[in-house]
Amino acid sequence: MARDLRGFLNQLEQRGQLRRITALVDPELEIAEIANRLLQSGGPALLFENVKGAEYPVAVNVMGTVQRVCWAMNMEQPEELEALGKKLALLYQPRPPKKISQAVDLGKALFDVVKAKPMRELLPPCQQVVLKGDEVDLTKLPLLRVYPGDAGKVITLGLMITKDPENKIVNVGVYRLQLQSKNTMTVQWLSVRGATRHLRKAAERGETLEVAIALGVDPMLVMAAATPLPIDMSEWLFAGLYGGGGVHLAKCKTVDLEVPADSEFVLEGTITPGEVAMDGPAGDHMGYYGPANPNGPLIRFHCMTHRKNPIYLTAFSGRPPKEDAMMALALNRIYTPILRQQVPEIVDFFLPMEGLSYKVAVLSIDKSYPGQARRAALAFWSALPQFSYTKFVVVVDKDINVRDPRQVVWSITSKVDPARDVFILPDNPFDSLDFATERPGLGSKMGIDATTKIYPESDRPWGKQLDPDPDTADLVSRRWAEYGLADLNLEEVDPNLFGYDMR
Known part of the structure; x- marks a missing residue:
């Protein structure tokens, strides 16, 4: 699976679903206000090429319609997603086949899994530029402040990669991060998520938890991270099922984790159990400001890598319609065969x-x-x-x-x-x-x-x-x-x- 964010943006532009904005815009409230108006009307994706105080362009509203979510998953219509859900249902709770046709279906699904095995790249684009130590400055990223009551700027569409300290199973999730300083951010997550389990296990072992944040990935990988998977199944493997071929991964520079090789940015850091900071308030998917949390886990970043001339991909939460709501409508179709099986x-x-x-x-x-x-x-x-x-x-x-x-x-x-x-x-x-x-x-x-x-x-x-x-x-x-x-x-x-x- 060789497609990346840039390839998907090109696809949107060819289909008349991307608008380039050359006027100077402010990441403080202005970009979100523009994007939100287009989200309400099913408008195109946006690429802001002239962002105040930043060197990098900002892409937003990329998955702002169900149609674009389908394109992100290499499909044309929402109905096609149920076929993917049927394949996932076979892998989610496999049962001994009772008929030859069932055995054939299971065999095809398992063969697709073999084809979807991730591949490693030795010279990944995401490491064309490497910054370490004091060179890491998150304030240079065009992070958005979405609502006037937000306590700070946020990352909302990054893939957080962590590894279980015991069994080494990798989890990939999408969580909101809030900027605290030039090299620290807090994370907001639910207690049932994979990364929270990893942090609890790290705390029990008296260890820090290594973290990598991949920004500006192929939207297909975001959908894979948002899909409910069997606990032992890798999101990378499932993304390969989406795309029909293995995801290209690269080993991080300073932590024992792998990230999508074509990411626009990668942040590498650690969480020390018990080290927390005030997180929020911040606008969330319920349509209100989430309350300030004095116990937001603190991530300390000590390395940032990126492609040459990188693009910053973002989204934001709030009362629907928003991009996360469009993604959820598409995931509805994938969930259905899993539910029917159970x-x-x-x-x-x-x-x-x-x-x-x-x-x-x-x-x-x-x-x-x-x-x-x-x-x-x-x-x-x-x-x-x-x-x-x-x-x-x-x-x-x-x-x-x-x-x-x-x-x-x-x-x-x-x-x-x-x-x-x-x-x-x-x-x-x-x-x-x-x-x-x-x-x-x-x-x-x-x-x-x-x-x-x-x-x-x-x-x-x-x-x-x-x-x-x-x-x-x-x-x-x-x-x-x-x-x-x-x-x-x-x-x-x-x-x-x-x-x-x-x-």
């Missing part, structure tokens, strides 16, 4: 962007017995670590389009008796950034059974659903042009007509 009755599922991409889930199931909707909701919460923070799960019948809010709301209002069909699970581990909970990190979950009720869930006979006469519907379809209505595409109805303000 919860077979699930037909489809959706995490609406307006629900902060993971706070609300809508599941459709092929219902065959009473209580099945509740079982599906409980299984969903435990299926993947990412879903443990989902606050609301709505379960609907298989004939409901989970991506159509009109159908979902109709199911809730016509099929739910709150006393019978709503259940609450109190005192669950929770996202500490969620201000709605009474106590940080501990909250409740709600399940809503919006399926058609069967005995003994209800003794009342259920009314027959209203459906058009199929023969008349077919007649009207055949005569549509004859009515003089051929120019009206009813599949692309403006949602604003029904009261949905999509701005």
Whole structure:
């Protein structure tokens, strides 16, 4: 897999999805304001070539639409992502094949894994320039300050690479970093993430944790880092599955870690367990300022390498739509086959962007017995670590389009008796950034059974659903042009007509 960030930006420009900005812009608030306006309208990616106080251009909004996320993953349409999800499902929880076709599918997936093995580069582009010790100055990077109440400038789209001190398994994650000084930053992460486990193990062993931050990587690698993987499966290997070939890696200069060879920048450092600093407040994905945290783990960087004439890639969080929300919509398609394997009755599922991409889930199931909707909701919460923070799960019948809010709301209002069909699970581990909970990190979950009720869930006979006469519907379809209505595409109805303000 030889493509890098520059190659992807060229692809976007050729497709009319990149705009170069030559006017002088300020990384303090101005760049984010420009980018956010285009995010709201599905506008193009931006490359700011003249950034105040910086030598390097800034790329932003690169994955600001689902279409561009698909291109980042070498695909054209979101539907193609489910094929990748099926491959991942085979590797996520492999089972002995019962049929020849299943054995063939598993064999193909395993062969793809062999082809996806990472490759090493001896003269990587990311080390064309090497700075060590006092030469490391993070203030020269065009880091953004996104919101006026942010405590400092941040890195939001860097890959953090760490290694388990015991079994040496590598974890690649995407976390927010806040600038503290010319060579230090604090990191914000959740306790369930791989890097936090590595830091806890390092603390138990009385060791520092080595860290590498890769900036300006191929967006495909960002998607691989955001995908839920089996704990023993490398993100590099999975990125190779995305791209159809091994990721090119390079050994760091000062730490025992490997990074993408075509990264624009690489920061190398260590975390000493217990060494912390004030992190935040900073704008986060919930749409509020996350509170100041006096215990933000402190990373000390002692080496920075970069390509010649590097490009700084960034994004920012906030109330949707933002780039992370677009990535989540694409990942929906990948999650679906994994969920079906673990919860077979699930037909489809959706995490609406307006629900902060993971706070609300809508599941459709092929219902065959009473209580099945509740079982599906409980299984969903435990299926993947990412879903443990989902606050609301709505379960609907298989004939409901989970991506159509009109159908979902109709199911809730016509099929739910709150006393019978709503259940609450109190005192669950929770996202500490969620201000709605009474106590940080501990909250409740709600399940809503919006399926058609069967005995003994209800003794009342259920009314027959209203459906058009199929023969008349077919007649009207055949005569549509004859009515003089051929120019009206009813599949692309403006949602604003029904009261949905999509701005």
